[in-house]
Amino acid sequence: MRIYLHIGPEEVSAARIQSVLADKREQLSRRGVLFARSPGNKNHTRLFMATTDAGHVDPLRFNRGYITPQKQAVLRDAVINDLEREVGQHKPDTLILSCAQLGNALRTRSELARLHAMLSPLSEDIRVIAHVDLPTRMLARSYASQILEGRGISLDAELDLVGTDWWAEALKRTPQIDPAAGVFAETQAPNHWLDLPALVGFWEDVFGKGSVDLYSYDADEFASREVTETICKTFQIDGNIGKVEAIAMPPDVPEATLARGRQMNALILQVLASRQRILPRQLWRSFIQDIAVDGPPIDLASLHPITKHFAPALKTLLKEHKGLNADTFKAPRAKGSWSEADPMFGFRPSQYLLGFMWRIDKATREEQQKRAADLARLAGTVSSAAEAPALQEAAPRAEDDAPDGLTETARKIMPPLAVQNFEKLRSSSFAPHNKMGSVNEEELAAAYTPITPRVLPEGNSGNVIVGCMKNEAPYITEWVAYHRAMGVDNFLIYTNGCDDGTSEILDRLQEMGVLQHRNNDDWKGNSPQQYALNQSLKEPVIMNAEWIIHIDVDEFMNVRCGNGTVQDFLDAVPDATNIAMTWRLFGHNGVTKLNDELVIDQFDTCAPKFCPKPHTVWGFKTMFKNIGAYEKISCHRPNKLEEGFENKVKWVNGSGKDMTKEVATNGWRSSKKTIGYDLLQLNHYALRSAESFLIKRQRGRALHVDRSIGINYWIRMDWSDFRDITIKRNLPRLQAEYDRLMQDDILRGWHEKGLEWHRAKAEELHKNPEFADLYRDALEVKLTETERVAYSLALDMES
Numbered sequence: 001m002r003i004y005l006h007i008g009p010e011e012v013s014a015a016r017i018q019s020v021l022a023d024k025r026e027q028l029s030r031r032g033v034l035f036a037r038s039p040g041n042k043n044h045t046r047l048f049m050a051t052t053d054a055g056h057v058d059p060l061r062f063n064r065g066y067i068t069p070q071k072q073a074v075l076r077d078a079v080i081n082d083l084e085r086e087v088g089q090h091k092p093d094t095l096i097l098s099c100a101q102l103g104n105a106l107r108t109r110s111e112l113a114r115l116h117a118m119l120s121p122l123s124e125d126i127r128v129i130a131h132v133d134l135p136t137r138m139l140a141r142s143y144a145s146q147i148l149e150g151r152g153i154s155l156d157a158e159l160d161l162v163g164t165d166w167w168a169e170a171l172k173r174t175p176q177i178d179p180a181a182g183v184f185a186e187t188q189a190p191n192h193w194l195d196l197p198a199l200v201g202f203w204e205d206v207f208g209k210g211s212v213d214l215y216s217y218d219a220d221e222f223a224s225r226e227v228t229e230t231i232c233k234t235f236q237i238d239g240n241i242g243k244v245e246a247i248a249m250p251p252d253v254p255e256a257t258l259a260r261g262r263q264m265n266a267l268i269l270q271v272l273a274s275r276q277r278i279l280p281r282q283l284w285r286s287f288i289q290d291i292a293v294d295g296p297p298i299d300l301a302s303l304h305p306i307t308k309h310f311a312p313a314l315k316t317l318l319k320e321h322k323g324l325n326a327d328t329f330k331a332p333r334a335k336g337s338w339s340e341a342d343p344m345f346g347f348r349p350s351q352y353l354l355g356f357m358w359r360i361d362k363a364t365r366e367e368q369q370k371r372a373a374d375l376a377r378l379a380g381t382v383s384s385a386a387e388a389p390a391l392q393e394a395a396p397r398a399e400d401d402a403p404d405g406l407t408e409t410a411r412k413i414m415p416p417l418a419v420q421n422f423e424k425l426r427s428s429s430f431a432p433h434n435k436m437g438s439v440n441e442e443e444l445a446a447a448y449t450p451i452t453p454r455v456l457p458e459g460n461s462g463n464v465i466v467g468c469m470k471n472e473a474p475y476i477t478e479w480v481a482y483h484r485a486m487g488v489d490n491f492l493i494y495t496n497g498c499d500d501g502t503s504e505i506l507d508r509l510q511e512m513g514v515l516q517h518r519n520n521d522d523w524k525g526n527s528p529q530q531y532a533l534n535q536s537l538k539e540p541v542i543m544n545a546e547w548i549i550h551i552d553v554d555e556f557m558n559v560r561c562g563n564g565t566v567q568d569f570l571d572a573v574p575d576a577t578n579i580a581m582t583w584r585l586f587g588h589n590g591v592t593k594l595n596d597e598l599v600i601d602q603f604d605t606c607a608p609k610f611c612p613k614p615h616t617v618w619g620f621k622t623m624f625k626n627i628g629a630y631e632k633i634s635c636h637r638p639n640k641l642e643e644g645f646e647n648k649v650k651w652v653n654g655s656g657k658d659m660t661k662e663v664a665t666n667g668w669r670s671s672k673k674t675i676g677y678d679l680l681q682l683n684h685y686a687l688r689s690a691e692s693f694l695i696k697r698q699r700g701r702a703l704h705v706d707r708s709i710g711i712n713y714w715i716r717m718d719w720s721d722f723r724d725i726t727i728k729r730n731l732p733r734l735q736a737e738y739d740r741l742m743q744d745d746i747l748r749g750w751h752e753k754g755l756e757w758h759r760a761k762a763e764e765l766h767k768n769p770e771f772a773d774l775y776r777d778a779l780e781v782k783l784t785e786t787e788r789v790a791y792s793l794a795l796d797m798e799s
Contacts, residue, residue, distance in 0.1 A: 001092060001093060001094065001122065002094050002095070002127065002236075003094075003095045004097070005097050005098075005102070005126055005128050006096065006099075006129045007102040007129065007203070008099070008101070008103035008104055008130065009100060009102075009193050009199070010100060010132075010133065010142070011104075012249060012250060013133075013217045014043065015042075015100070017131070017227075020227060020228060020231055021042075021096060021098065022042045027241040030525075033093070033094045033096065034086070034087065034092035034094065034096065035098075038086045043099055043100065043101075045101065046079050047079055047099055047115075048060065049066055049072070050075050050076035050118065051076075051115045051118070052072075052105075053110055055177070056111070056177070057179055059149065059184050059186060060101070062179045063281060063417070064417045066415075067179070067416075071415065078712075080118055083122065084121075094235065103199070104186075104191070107171055107174070107185065107192065109206060112206040115206075128203050128204075128212040129213055129215065130212065130213075130214050131214075131215050131216070131217040132328070133216070133328060134329050134331055135306060135307070136300045136303040136306050140252065140297065141252075142191050142194075143155060143258065147253075147262055149184075149187045149285070150184075151187045151262060152262065152269045154340050155298075155338060157173070159303070161309075166192070167198035167199075167202070170191065173189060174188075174189040180275065180278075181269065181275070194306075196214070196314065200212045213321060214317060214321040216324050216325040218325070222249065225245065228240075228242060228244060252298070253297060254296065255298045255341040256342065257295070259340050259342070260288075260293065260344075260349070262340070266349075267350060268284065277360055279360055279364075293344055293345070299332075299335065300332050301332040301334060301336070304331070307331040308334075314329045406422065409780070410422070410784070410791075414790070414794075415794055417794040418790045418791040418793070418794035419790070421790035421793045425786050425789060429672075430613050431786060432607070432610060432611040433609075436609040436675075446729060447729050448564040448565075448730055448733060449733070451563065460546065461540070461541045461542075461545045462546050463547045463566050464489065464490045464545040464546075464547070465488055465490075465491045465550070466494075466536045466549070467491070467492075467494070467550065467552055468494045468520070468528065468529045468532050468533075468552070469493055469494070470496060470498055471497075471502055472502050473505055473754020473757065474594070474751070475553050476502065476505050476506065476509075476751075477509075477751055478734070480741070481737040482730060482738075483556075485736070487565040488566060492536055492541050493506050495517065495520060496528045497528075500761075501753045501754035502754065503519065504753075509747065514741070518532070518535070520535075534632065536633065545626045547570075547623055549621075549622075551581075551621050554684060555684050556599075556682070556683045556685070556727060558682065558683045559680050560680060560726050561679045569679055573652050573656045576650050576656075577624060577648070577650050578623070578652070579652055579654075580651060580670065580674070581622065581682040582676070583618065584609075584682065584684065585606060585616075585617055585717055585719045586603045586607075586683060586686075587606065587717070587719045588603070588688065588689060588690050588718055589602065589720055591689045591690070592691065593689060593690075593691055594688075594695075594762055598734065598735075600727050600730065600734070602689075604724060605719070606722055606723070607785070608719075608721060608722055609677055609722075612672050613789055614789060616669075618669045618670040619669045620636060620668065620669060620670055620682070621682055622637040629642055637668055649664055653676035655677065655678040656678075657674075659674040662674050683724075683727055686717045691765075693778065694766075695761050695762060697710040710774045711778060714778045715788060715795065716795065718781065719785070719788065721788075
């Protein structure tokens with residue numbers, strides 16, 4: 001496997017590349033190219049934050065709560081294990097990692113050595129890719145970004161480097177990092193990375209001679225629809241991955257706006273240096289945006305000393321790097337010399353700062369009140385108002401504070417970013433709650449009556465579930481019995497890598513005429529599931545189906561209308577061709593031990609109905625009419641709408657409401673606009689018991705578990721805030737069908753063997769210190785629904 005490490009170094013070019021790669025993930029995956037998700041959905045900032053030296057606290061680490069070496073180490077372990085798991089799952093020929101901060105913010109050899117040590121276990125074949133432009137053009141864009149983030153020094157800082165060893169001198173002039181005072185290396189230091197020959201040497205010193213490839217950045221080319229061709233050439237991707245929409249690149253910032261922002265930042269930094277005031281980043285940024293004016297951008301001709309400084313070395317780079325175009329380094333003819341622009345209209349930063357000061361003081365009071373309140377809780381009480389200043393002085397840094405409203409457990413385990421998310425959620429339209437829909441779960445208790453299985457016409461396979469399983473022996477018979485009892489006619493189940501009796505149970509059910517089982521051990525491509533789904537389209541049971549449903553063995557269709565059958569729901573939505581069945585996530589409900597009781601009876605506590613974040617809570621699976629509208633079945637939905645079917649499909653949600661416009665061509669989760677549970681929901685029992693969770697998280701590893709990933713998964717999925725018993729109305733007819741199937745001695749024998757296999761595995765994992773710790777930690781996590789959302793968003797990083 002080859003790794004392409006795309007290091008920017010400019011954010012404007014990197015952002016475009018990352019956006020295209022994310023948009024084309026599926027096409028790339030089919031070509032054996034993995035654009036990783038685990039380090040970040042687009043810009044792989046988690047990789048960067050895990051790489052920096054412990055003392056190199058950048059704005060990302062500061063704002064996301066990875067300030068201390070201990071928290072950064074946890075992040076680093078998570079990034080390594082996430083990447084290892086993702087690569088192991090996809091088995092790509094090429095892995096692409098991309099983060100602009102890698103190119104413009106890393107500054108020591110130890111950081112590159114750390115990055116190399118993180119990636120080399122995956123592959124020693126690592127190519128470093130950078131897209132570059134004329135240094136003065138890159139400087140102008142970087143300077144504008146730094147001003148928005150608080151830079152208080154002018155371009156004189158870079159001009160003063162002319163005639164020196166640029167890279168070394170720029171690093172020497174980096175101030176001591178002081179986040180509370182707004183001082184970061186990324187904003188208050190000259191741009192060292194503009195020295196492109198030194199940048200190449202810096203990376204090749206660790207990754208090997210010749211490991212770096214420079215490519216030209218052309219704004220027009222990157223903005224065009226054909227940028228995919230450039231990207232394919234850069235990363236050696238075979239074939240055509242299609243085009244993307246043309247976009248407008250960000251305009252140059254007026255020079256007068258930069259002058260205003262720089263002068264305002266210099267005053268703000270003086271205010272913060274006293275440590276008497278606190279200025280949140282978003283508020284600071286808004287000040288700079290508020291004082292913007294129109295006008296021409298920086299004249300690059302006035303920066304000609306910098307162009308002249310780099311010119312000889314750039315000629316050498318042109319010879320050494322075939323991806324560079326000579327036009328890239330063509331500079332305007334020298335004209336005058338740079339000096340900071342007139343900020344226009346008699347601008348005086350002190351006057352504006354005085355106008356902003358009340359907002360700074362208000363933000364400071366709010367932050368101090370949070371600190372004092374938290375410290376008071378820790379100390380028990382505050383005996384007098386006179387103690388408040390002392391408490392504020394002794395209070396921990398803002399990123400370690402816990403605001404009012406958090407439970408004791410949350411205070412102990414939630415990282416700073418999660419705490420910040422919690423505070424925002426409390427007054428947000430995204431705050432989770434259960435006041436949605438017209439169904440009262442507690443009132444829907446009357447049992448559904450049994451139904452008679454349909455007699456299908458010859459050549460008609462009716463309502464068909466196609467699914468994939470691996471080591472699910474204790475749960476198969478219940479799941480099959482449940483869906484047979486509510487109107488599913490046939491099942492097509494694929495398995496791979498099973499050693500707990502799953503395959504034998506399915507083989508016996510096939511012998512009994514209940515379902516069809518296919519072995520999928522010889523799967524090809526990037527995913528055994530997708531390979532199985534592709535193969536299923538060739539099977540008569542799918543080709544002759546009326547409705548096709550793709551769900552997993554931990555998902556149960558819960559029809560909440562009529563007599564609770566598939567047909568009752570279809571009767572309520574007669575024009576629908578596609579039904580988005582939104583998940584309702586069910587937690588472990590206090591059940592710790594794996595036992596032989598029905599899943600739908602054991603677990604009845606779940607997520608709130610209204611929970612738009614994190615993104616996994618409102619994921620949906622699809623039941624769709626077999627009319628040939630889509631080319632393929634994917635994990636959550638059918639995909640690739642066939643030509644001519646644009647006006648023939650109608651998607652509805654679980655309340656029967658039309659959502660075609662939003663999801664006809666893509667999408668796998670409901671939104672605030674499309675959510676609906678009134679008639680149908682998909683009960684998702686991702687955890688089951690705590691012991692079942694241990695077995696699930698083992699993922700085939702005999703002696704090791706990624707503990708951080710394990711607990712993170714538990715936090716995202718263990719929803720036990722509200723009760724939903726509507727599915728229990730199916731218990732009588734489920735039990736009848738379950739008992740009928742279990743009368744078969746062979747099936748019952750394999751079920752019992754599978755149950756014993758899982759119990760033995762749980763006992764084995766309890767003896768493993770890592771799994772024992774994970775089990776204990778999971779049971780100690782007791783969060784409210786809002787705390788869980790806040791924590792999950794912090795874990796998602798790019799949400």
